[in-house]
Amino acid sequence: MITLMKSAYKITSEYDDKKDISIKKWHYKQGRYSLEAGVYIYADGLPKLQIGPRKYGDRIIRIGRLTLDETVWVSSIMDEVIELLEELEADDD
Numbered sequence: 001m002i003t004l005m006k007s008a009y010k011i012t013s014e015y016d017d018k019k020d021i022s023i024k025k026w027h028y029k030q031g032r033y034s035l036e037a038g039v040y041i042y043a044d045g046l047p048k049l050q051i052g053p054r055k056y057g058d059r060i061i062r063i064g065r066l067t068l069d070e071t072v073w074v075s076s077i078m079d080e081v082i083e084l085l086e087e088l089e090a091d092d093d
Contacts, residue, residue: 020041028073035066036055047089048085049085051066
């Protein structure tokens with residue numbers, strides 16, 4: 001038997017793309033597909049790392065699972081990501 005759980009998060013307002021600020025982006029490309037990662041701040045929230053979307057040609061695909069190569073790439077940018085997140089959170093204090 002599968003039990004579905006309701007999300008613990010409540011949506012308090014509609015998404016507003018004007019409040020979604022891109023701080024920095026990284027791109028990984030292999031053949032016809034690419035993967036994007038970026039640090040974003042939404043409204044007055046905390047800075048966060050977003051992994052995805054994945055693009056295959058002209059198609060945009062939800063990220064889902066990572067290949068070994070993608071995992072190694074994400075790992076290679078993590079020190080820079082963490083440093084940026086720490087700087088942004090320190091600036092907020």
